[in-house]
Amino acid sequence: MRIGIIGTGGIGANLARKLSAAGHAVRIANTRGPASITELAAESGVVATTLDEVHRGVEVLITSIPFGRVPDLKPIGDRLPDEVPVADTSNYLPSRDGRIEEMDSGTPQAVWIERQLGRPVVRAWNALVQTTLADKGRPPGAADRLALPVAGTDPAAKKLVMGLVDDTGFDPVDAGTVDDAWRMQAGTPAYCTELNAEQLQKALALADHDAARVRREAILAIIRSWEPSDAIFEDIVALNRTAAGLHRLLGPFRPSDSGASPTTRRTPGCS
Structure with a gap:
């Protein structure tokens, strides 16, 4: 499949690697231009291109940029054929994106x-x-395969994207329409908690809209209080599980529960 990706951060770059390795023809762009993507292109076999060209000839476009910058992509979306699905990986983070009234309401x-x-x-x-995306994808049927939620209103577009989620090493779980997609936002039991398909389906059902917003603010405040040298992605997963009360459903969290690789210290956060 011909795939365009906008964004070369932790999620966008790893999607490029995974989807290229799965046999897809991937084009990728960012705001800094193709020269900033040469290393990723050489390593993964993707094609580095410009924002004006990334959408040309693709069968699906993946946007993986900060949430607050999504409106900047409308000109690209306007040039995309109607039949080409758009998949988005971003999350609203007020400390990065600024306060957006519609999100807060x-x-x-x-x-x-x-x-x-x-x-x-x-x-x-x-x-x-x-790091979950980078390190924890597994072949279909693996006992320790994790699952990811996918939400969309168009059945064909959602089916296509679910197939790509499978190609990146995770079981896709249908999370409903875009109106249901709040169940996979920050602060919900399904968000950054590393669950298998059965657990994820239960987590989506447990979501509470008001509680999720409260948890999101509390979780982000805790993460911001950590020193950068102590910013461990496994700790972020454990924090999200604990805040959502998943210990009642899943038992105490241990990194080995999800096939975790050795502790890695990097900048914290989801996309």
């Missing part, structure tokens, strides 16, 4: 993104930390 993030782009969107790969 409860509008689902996927609904807001669709309004900004003026076209349907599928939500995927937003509910995981970047």
Whole structure:
């Protein structure tokens, strides 16, 4: 499949690597231009291109940029054929994106993104930390395979993106329409908690809209209080599980529960 990706951060770059390794033809762009992507292109076999060209000839476009910058992509979305799905990986983080009134009043993030782009969107790969994407994909049927939620209103577009989630090493779980996509936002039991498909389905059902917003603010405050040298992605997963009360459903969290690799110290956060 011909895939375009906008964004070369922790999620976008790892998606490029995974999807290229799965046999897809991947084009990738960012705001800094192709010269900034040469190392990633050489390593992964993707094609580095410009924002003006990344959408040309693709069968799906993946946007993986900070949430607050999504409106900047509308000109690209306007040039994309109607039949080409858009999948978005971003999350609203007020400390980075600034306060967005619609988000703070409860509008689902996927609904807001669709309004900004003026076209349907599928939500995927937003509910995981970047090391989960990089290190914990497994072949279909593996006992320790994790799952990811996917939400979208167009059945065909959602099916296509779910297939790509499978190609990146995770079981796709249907999380409903864009109106249901709040169940996979920050602060919910499904967000950055590294669950298998059965557990994830239960976690999506446990989501509480008001509680999620409170948890999100508390979790982000805790993460911001950590020293950068102590910013461990496994700790972020454990924090999200604990805040959501998943110990009642899953038992005490241990890194080995999800096939965790050795502790890695990097900058914290999901996409």
